[in-house]
Each structure stands twice: as structure tokens, then as C-alpha cells.
Amino acid sequence: MITLHHQPVSESQLSALPIDGQFSGTVLTELRNNPVVFNYRSLEELIFEVTLRNYIVVNALNLYESKASFATFYHSRCNERYWRLTNEGGFELKSGASSSQAINDIFQNGSLYAFECATAMVIILYKAMIDTISPSLFDQLYPDIYLWDWHRDSHFPIITETVDHYGIIGDIRYFKNPDVNPRTPQWQGENAIELPNGYYYGHGLGILRAEQMIEELNEFRRVGATRSAYLMPDANRPYFAYLFRYTRQRFSQPEPEPSSAV
Template identity: 40%
Template sequence: MIKIDGVFVIPEKLLKEITVIEQKAIVKQMISYEVVYPYDSVNQLKFELLFRVNTIKAAKQLNKSGAKFTTFSYSFSNKKYWTRLINGGFLLRENASPSIAILDILQNGSLYAFECSTAIAIVLYIAVLHTVGPSIFNKHFQNLYLRDWQFDEDLPVYQSIGDDFLIGDVLHFNNPDFDPEQPWWRAENVIYFGGDRFYGHGVDIRSSSEIINFLNKKRKKQSKDSAYLMRMITRPHYLSLYSLK
């Protein structure tokens, strides 16, 4: 359910106002759940819808970029824009343009390798860029640092527990009995495309069963505990991003 300025919206009226097919699909998801999604204005809702669509766009772009999957120990990046730190993270070089540097990952993917949580951060930063444009992005993200779940203060994220999965959400597959010799497959962080499609760095765009089957091959020998899709949802704080000027 969607509430704007304290009032529940009339679904038919809102769907007439939202003209982009991909955004309509998200609105229909929101309407179908018992969860209340509150907004101060229609523009706030439209911003989130645009961001979510851009998250899918960014995930598809990263998937096609040629960037490789690897662990923190073996990560690498384009030295023109990024300094690789001893912990495997990437720090934006001084005087490098944040927007140019983050898009370089898409344009020169073969020069990059990282694991799945860093890939999620990259997707969300690119989604921000697609949504607010390079001028605002460069103003607020001058100290980009790409590693794991460490985000800039201007890109806050939060987690909740539930089943109200929305297109553009970050979801998580857990692999509780992972092979200790391959601890990087203890989980897979994914972008939810809707239906039964997910993007995960290192596993491509797959169905839930395909990702679970993949992770199950990375378990201890004779394990009986299957990987599974968690009820944990990670989302950017869209209202904070809406306020970026």
C-alpha cells in the first residue's frame, strides 16, 4: 500500500500518472503488499521508482562489463582512477572525477575484479549517478571508497526483514554450510529484477533455483543444509538521496 502526505492513494489514479512500464510494475508490487510505503509527495515516490529502474539498468550494465569475480585478496582496478588498498578495497584517486571513475568500471570492466558485496555498492553508486546526474554526483561523492558494505554518508542504506521484495531491492542468498576452503561462497548478494530473476556478481542473472543450486555446489562434502533466499532486504535511504542538491 502506498500513502502520500498521510493519505492512501487510489491505485487506478496513481497508475494513470506513472507512465513508464517498469515503474508501473514496481507500483503494482507496492500496492499488492500489506506493507505501507509512505511518501511526503508524489515526486518522492517518482524519484524512488526512477532510482529502482536505474538500479536494474546499472546491474545489467555491470553484468555485461567484463568485470571479474574474485576475493578481496586478489581484487584489482584501473590504476588511472583507483588506488587499491591493502584490504582489497578501491579508493578514488585525488583529482579523479567520481562519475568518470565509476563509469570506467562499465567501460573497462576487464581492468577490474572484485567480490559480490563490492559489486552491489558499485551498482548502487551507478544508479545514483544515472538518477541525479554527474554534477550532483561529483559534488557529493568525491571520496568514493569501494569495498564490502561501506558506503558514503550520502548513500545511506538500511536493512529490514520481510517478504515485500520490490524490483531494485538488494537481497541475499545464505549458504550456511559453505565449504570452508571457499568462504567467499558463504552468501551471494543480489539485485532483484522482479519475478524470479536476480543479478549476482559471479553468478550472472539467474533464477532463485539456479543460484541455490550454484551455492549448493560450494558446500562442505555431504552437507544437507541447502542455501536459501533470506528474508533480509537492503535498500538505499531514498529520501536522503532525493534531498541531494
């Protein structure tokens, strides 16, 4: 359910919103029909979330098509024009490089890159933000990004919320594999972007339905395993309200703090 200042938003208000994007209508419908109340301080804040979620889905699909490979941290690789590969397998932005150009390069020259699934999620979020707020503003607000696991700029918070079966496209979900084979610890789980029509994108496994993700992970269980992989009931989401205010540089009022961050 969508509310504005804790008051229901009418269908006419929602239909008049100036939103575009391939998946924006689906995002808005899922927010409206969700049993959880999504309250906004302004319609502009709602538009921001819808737009950012749309681009999260778009760029999950784009990363899938980019030919970027899956790799564990110690086999990561990157384009040295923009990044320095660290000993822990992270990508450190080179001095003088544009952060937006460096992120865009991953999508344009994916064959030069290899990374694991949590890093892929952060890359998708950064790219979605670039498309939402513009490359120049992204460069201004996030000039020193470092890509490694869930590491990200302190001004790009992610919150964790219990959603059970009521996730929304653009959420980041986690498929856990509790009986993973110790010889393949990289498959102890899979971070995945929730896509329309019951599909998920996980870097390394591709675009699959939930049951297919589970089947793939079950192939990497230890001998004698009795527990199946499963979709956890939580979703990781950008802290949209914070990002909306931060990216517009509204510093006159205290910023809200995330209740639970990854």
C-alpha cells in the first residue's frame, strides 16, 4: 500500500505520476498491492524509488548480457584503465578516474571483468543510481568507490526487511545453501535481484525462477546432505528515503538512520 504523509494515495494521483521506464509500471503496481505500507514524504520521493527500482531491474538484465564472468575473490579481474585490483580481490578506483565511467565500463566491456555475486549486486545498484541521478552527480557524490563484496560508500545504505512472499522487483534476495559442499564454498548461497514474473538474476547462475535457483544450488551440496537450498524471507533494499534526500543535497534536516543495514 502506498501512502503520502500516512494518508492513502488515490488511483488518480498514481496514474498521473510522470514516470517512465520499462519496469516502472510494474514497480508501482507491486508497491500499491503490497500488504506492507510504503509511506512517502512527497510524490517526488515515490517517483525516485520507482525510477531507481526500474533501473535496478534494467541493469540486472544488462549485467547478465555484458559477458562479465563469475569468479571468487582471488580470481577476480578488472579493466586496469579504471581500476586497481587489490590483494583481496577488490576493485579500487584509480586516482583521477570517473566513478560513473568506471562503473559503466563494466557493462560495456564485461569480458574484462570477473567477480562474485555480492560485488555484482553493488555494481548493479551503483549503475542504477547513475542512470537515476546522472553520471555527473554520481561522480560528485561517490568519487572514491571501492568494489569488494558488500562494501560500498557510507552514503549508499542498504536496509534488510522481512518480506516473505511479498518481495518487489528490484529487491535483492538471498538463496541459502545450508549443506554446501566444503569444496565449493562459493555456492553456500546466491544473491539475486528479483525480476518480474517470478524470475531472479544471480551472477554466476543467470536468470532463473526460484525453484531453478534452488535446483542449481542443490548440485553443490556435500555428500549425504539432507537440507535443500531455499529462498530466505528477507530482502536487501537501498534505503530509498535516505538516498532521495542525500542525492538532492538536502542537508538542512537530520538524515534518517537505517534500522538494519547489510
